[in-house]
Amino acid sequence: MKTKNYILKEIESSDIKNIHKGLSDPEITKYYDVHYPTLEETKEQMKWYKSLKDEGTGIWWGIFGIEDNVFRGACGFNGLDKKHRKAEIGLWLLKEYWGNGILKEMMPKLFEIGFSDLGLNRIEGYVVTENLKCKSALEKINFKYEGTMRECEIIDGKPISVDIYAILKTDLN
Numbered sequence: 001m002k003t004k005n006y007i008l009k010e011i012e013s014s015d016i017k018n019i020h021k022g023l024s025d026p027e028i029t030k031y032y033d034v035h036y037p038t039l040e041e042t043k044e045q046m047k048w049y050k051s052l053k054d055e056g057t058g059i060w061w062g063i064f065g066i067e068d069n070v071f072r073g074a075c076g077f078n079g080l081d082k083k084h085r086k087a088e089i090g091l092w093l094l095k096e097y098w099g100n101g102i103l104k105e106m107m108p109k110l111f112e113i114g115f116s117d118l119g120l121n122r123i124e125g126y127v128v129t130e131n132l133k134c135k136s137a138l139e140k141i142n143f144k145y146e147g148t149m150r151e152c153e154i155i156d157g158k159p160i161s162v163d164i165y166a167i168l169k170t171d172l173n
């Protein structure tokens with residue numbers, strides 16, 4: 001699966017160093033409920049990617065440059081609900097690749113995979129309310145803001161509010 005500049009490769013255990021590089025960076029995990037300082041701890045995340053596949057509840061890919069085959073970040077679907085044809089979408093990039101339009105290039109491909117290959121009707125994005133960059137990105141690519149779950153999580157003792165964004169297959173018509 002390719003876009004103009006990138007190729008998606010399903011995440012495997014051999015990607016652990018790439019995943020660690022991303023999810024050990026506090027600026028990347030700032031609005032996430034996961035953070036893996038060590039390679040050993042990153043094994044937890046690799047188990048999660050495998051469980052998605054084994055349980056049929058999602059799939060995540062590494063994003064690599066078509067020309068240089070260098071890892072840029074990861075994206076995918078989880079919480080796949082086949083009965084209600086919906087799933088949660090996610091994407092993160094290594095800091096050195098922020099601001100280059102990668103999210104904008106990847107999302108249409110993820111919509112195509114989600115609405116066609118996975119047969120979804122609805123794709124959801126759960127975004128911590130303070131993550132303004134992500135929210136402005138989602139609004140620019142047709143995601144609709146549907147509401148805020150106020151203080152629905154406690155992270156490091158602090159109440160966190162989460163916004164719900166969603167895009168429907170019909171929104172792309």
Ligand SMILES: CC(C)(COP(=O)(O)OP(=O)(O)OC[C@H]1O[C@@H](n2cnc3c(N)ncnc32)[C@H](O)[C@@H]1OP(=O)(O)O)[C@@H](O)C(=O)NCCC(=O)NCCS
Nearest residue numbers: 028091092093097098099100101102103104133134136137
């Ligand atoms: C959020 C993230 C994926 C953005 O990816 P990106 O490839 O840098 O985004 P793009 O270059 O495609 O920009 C898309 C839009 O995002 C927003 N955006 C990107 N960088 C921004 C910045 N530094 N400040 C404010 N808005 C920004 C803008 O709306 C931008 O649209 P524009 O270029 O028309 O202004 C990246 O910063 C990241 O990995 N963050 C950490 C993980 C995370 O928060 N993931 C949630 C994903 S929504």
